[in-house]
Amino acid sequence: MEWFPHAALLTLAALVGAFSLVGGLKFSRDSDFWRDLPEWFNRRSHTKISAAFLAVLYFTFTYWAVTTYFKRGDVFYSGHGILGLLSVMALTIGLVSGTALERGKDGLRTAHLMSNLLGFLLLLATIAFGLIRI
Numbered sequence: 001m002e003w004f005p006h007a008a009l010l011t012l013a014a015l016v017g018a019f020s021l022v023g024g025l026k027f028s029r030d031s032d033f034w035r036d037l038p039e040w041f042n043r044r045s046h047t048k049i050s051a052a053f054l055a056v057l058y059f060t061f062t063y064w065a066v067t068t069y070f071k072r073g074d075v076f077y078s079g080h081g082i083l084g085l086l087s088v089m090a091l092t093i094g095l096v097s098g099t100a101l102e103r104g105k106d107g108l109r110t111a112h113l114m115s116n117l118l119g120f121l122l123l124l125a126t127i128a129f130g131l132i133r134i
Contacts, residue, residue, distance in 0.1 A: 009060035016053040080129040090119030
């Protein structure tokens with residue numbers, strides 16, 4: 001039961017992240033996915049959903065790291081923790097590249113897409129590893 005808060009928050013982050021990913025693919029020049037999303041799902045809503053996703057993700061990761069350190073004396077001793085760190089790192093690259101794109105730096109579109117796809121897939125693997133306790 002002690003891990004329930006971070007498990008619930010990580011699941012929430014994945015859910016919100018899925019909306020962010022779908023919205024990002026709608027606007028991607030490299031993808032034809034989800035072009036027919038409703039009009040209200042525009043770039044501004046993608047940005048807001050992405051901000052909510054990252055806020056929940058960073059809070060959850062920090063909560064997990066601090067709790068794990070105080071309870072076990074170590075953080076990255078499992079595949080779950082290592083995948084979590086890699087996921088956060090890839091999604092942070094996505095955040096930085098997305099911020100640059102909003103400011104007009106077009107050369108980062110592929111990096112933004114790939115780092116976010118990788119980060120989200122790593123997030124799903126992190127959840128899976130947590131469920132099977134690896």
